[in-house]
Amino acid sequence: MSGPARFDPRPIGDLAQAVRTGEESARALAETALARMGPADEALNIFLASDPDATLAAADALDAGPGAAGPLAGVPIALKDNLATADLPTTCGSRILENFVSPYEATVVRRLRAAGAVIVGKTNMDEFAMGSSTENSAYGPARNPHDPARVPGGSSGGSAAAVAAGVVPAALGSETGGSVRQPASLSGVVGVKPTYGRVSRYGLVAFASSLDQVGTLANTVADAAAVLEVIAGVDPLDSTSADVPVGDLVGAARAGAEEGLRGVVIGVPRECFGEGLEDGVRARCEGALEAMAAAGAELRDVSLPHTALAVPTYYVIAPAEASSNLARYDGVRYGPRWDPETGLLGMYEETRARGFGAEVKRRIMLGTYVLSAGYYDRYYGRAQQARMRIASDFRAAFGAGVDAIFTPTSPTTAFGLGERTGDPYRMYLADVFTATANLAGIPGISVPIGFADRLPVGGQILADHFAEATMFRVAAGLERALGGGS
Amino acid sequence: MDDPSGRAAIGRAEVLRIARLARLRLGDEEVELFTRQLNDILAHAQEIADAEPDASADEEPARGGAASLRLRDPGAEPDPLLAGPEAFAPAFPDGLFAVPRLEAMDEDRSP
Numbered sequence: 109m110s111g112p113a114r115f116d117p118r119p120i121g122d123l124a125q126a127v128r129t130g131e132e133s134a135r136a137l138a139e140t141a142l143a144r145m146g147p148a149d150e151a152l153n154i155f156l157a158s159d160p161d162a163t164l165a166a167a168d169a170l171d172a173g174p175g176a177a178g179p180l181a182g183v184p185i186a187l188k189d190n191l192a193t194a195d196l197p198t199t200c201g202s203r204i205l206e207n208f209v210s211p212y213e214a215t216v217v218r219r220l221r222a223a224g225a226v227i228v229g230k231t232n233m234d235e236f237a238m239g240s241s242t243e244n245s246a247y248g249p250a251r252n253p254h255d256p257a258r259v260p261g262g263s264s265g266g267s268a269a270a271v272a273a274g275v276v277p278a279a280l281g282s283e284t285g286g287s288v289r290q291p292a293s294l295s296g297v298v299g300v301k302p303t304y305g306r307v308s309r310y311g312l313v314a315f316a317s318s319l320d321q322v323g324t325l326a327n328t329v330a331d332a333a334a335v336l337e338v339i340a341g342v343d344p345l346d347s348t349s350a351d352v353p354v355g356d357l358v359g360a361a362r363a364g365a366e367e368g369l370r371g372v373v374i375g376v377p378r379e380c381f382g383e384g385l386e387d388g389v390r391a392r393c394e395g396a397l398e399a400m401a402a403a404g405a406e407l408r409d410v411s412l413p414h415t416a417l418a419v420p421t422y423y424v425i426a427p428a429e430a431s432s433n434l435a436r437y438d439g440v441r442y443g444p445r446w447d448p449e450t451g452l453l454g455m456y457e458e459t460r461a462r463g464f465g466a467e468v469k470r471r472i473m474l475g476t477y478v479l480s481a482g483y484y485d486r487y488y489g490r491a492q493q494a495r496m497r498i499a500s501d502f503r504a505a506f507g508a509g510v511d512a513i514f515t516p517t518s519p520t521t522a523f524g525l526g527e528r529t530g531d532p533y534r535m536y537l538a539d540v541f542t543a544t545a546n547l548a549g550i551p552g553i554s555v556p557i558g559f560a561d562r563l564p565v566g567g568q569i570l571a572d573h574f575a576e577a578t579m580f581r582v583a584a585g586l587e588r589a590l591g592g593g594s
Numbered sequence: 595m596d597d598p599s600g601r602a603a604i605g606r607a608e609v610l611r612i613a614r615l616a617r618l619r620l621g622d623e624e625v626e627l628f629t630r631q632l633n634d635i636l637a638h639a640q641e642i643a644d645a646e647p648d649a650s651a652d653e654e655p656a657r658g659g660a661a662s663l664r665l666r667d668p669g670a671e672p673d674p675l676l677a678g679p680e681a682f683a684p685a686f687p688d689g690l691f692a693v694p695r696l697e698a699m700d701e702d703r704s705p
Binding site for chain 2: 194209212417440477493536
């Protein structure tokens with residue numbers, strides 16, 4: 109496979125081991141990341157904030173410490189700008205949080221630092237994670253490292269592009285309907301959405317609370333597993349985090365790469381290979397299925413009959429929750445305030461009118477409408493029922509003995525900047541294969557499976573609740589079968 | 595309001611009503627744009643309203659739904675702030691977190 113160079117050919121585990129033994133310094137790794145950040149950011153607009161002095165100071169502290177301990181010792185990592193950090197602003201790509209600095213840090217950020225990771229910056233994103241292209245950022249669109257005239261996907265497009273451009277070996281993003289897996293697919297990297305509850309959301313700025321989850325992006329399945337292993341696990345500060353053992357995810361990935369897929373049953377849902385799939389994406393997916401079969405997997409037809417309801421269901425439930433979660437941005441508690449001196453309500457309305465971009469306003473309007481009297485049952489109530497049906501589809505498939513399910517991650521490769529901004533529903537269709545996992549709460553991973561017209565294509569592996577180990581094993585087996593991994 | 599087919603159709607007045615509920619001031623162009631786009635999006639959302647109810651789907655809720663949420667452990671210690679409130683309060687007179695006076699609130703209180 110071709111494309112931009114990786115941060116380092118070594119696995120993250122080997123990089124950290126080199127730092128722990130003193131063979132490599134955390135400072136040298138941080139300097140490499142910072143040196144690449146400038147040119148990449150100039151070309152692709154992928155970072156919203158960084159503090160090179162603080163990054164180098166953190167690396168120096170690791171090098172000076174009594175043995176740079178931790179599974180991510182010295183590993184440079186970028187964070188999506190909706191994860192709270194105390195030393196850098198957290199804007200969510202929005203004017204309404206311009207220059208906002210959180211007084212506390214997200215649990216995932218604290219866990220990364222405790223594991224020795226060095227934070228190098230905050231990445232560009234669709235405003236409040238609402239989008240599939242990173243064109244909805246108030247700070248300008250991010251661009252795809254494989255073709256700067258195209259989008260990197262979204263909403264975690266800055267994080268995906270930072271990994272794809274070789275600025276960092278890994279990054280964190282967040283998922284509500286596919287916002288890690290879809291940009292991973294379009295940018296040619298690995299992207300993971302864990303089970304709902306697997307990772308603490310404490311310090312993740314809320315978009316749609318029954319769907320949101322923090323995810324990882326990296327060059328390989330094993331690297332994505334290594335970072336997830338650090339951030340996963342129950343957190344007393346997030347009552348929605350689950351007290352379920354995380355397990356040896358890196359070991360699972362290693363097993364998949366080394367032992368192949370013999371004995372693994374892969375479900376192939378016919379609903380995901382119908383109309384609307386680009387020919388190049390279809391061809392790469394067929395190649396991935398053949399490779400998994402050659403690696404020993406049994407392919408079995410399954411049906412997910414309610415897949416077609418995923419996008420309309422998602423685009424009722426997520427805006428409904430967003431309209432409530434974003435009510436807090438009123439010019440009083442956070443960020444800038446615009447006061448036309450026409451009364452308190454006028455101040456709220458003016459601040460929100462100037463602070464929010466068009467997509468956020470559109471979703472707040474949509475969510476307010478579907479929750480309003482007379483329309484709640486027709487839209488929101490029915491969407492909740494459809495969500496149960498989508499979850500039932502997966503329960504039936506996994507209950508019938510399927511270990512994992514394979515689908516395309518995105519129906520298309522990266523599209524051109526501005527190509528879909530005038531047609532919101534067409535943009536929403538980018539989530540057609542990813543939103544089902546968010547609605548059902550199951551884990552999913554996007555793995556690069558080749559190129560179509562010189563643009564990356566991703567294949568998606570879905571697994572049952574809290575079966576991340578199975579998911580990583582299958583994903584690493586697929587990656588190795590296609591000649592990737594490390 | 596409903597159109598003759600029984601499907602929801604949003605007009606300009608409805609968009610303005612929703613905007614008021616959402617505390618959003620919209621310009622004329624935005625009202626026109628959102629009226630068209632919300633109708634487009636809701637036409638697709640009608641697919642779920644048209645889908646046949648399925649009793650089996652209600653047997654077990656999807657994880658992540660409200661039914662799966664639990665309360666935070668009452669014994670959990672609050673996360674200590676990295677700095678005290680005085681460090682990020684606009685002003686901190688006599689131990690009180692003071693925010694800038696809002697002109698609009700003065701007007702609201704005036705007779």
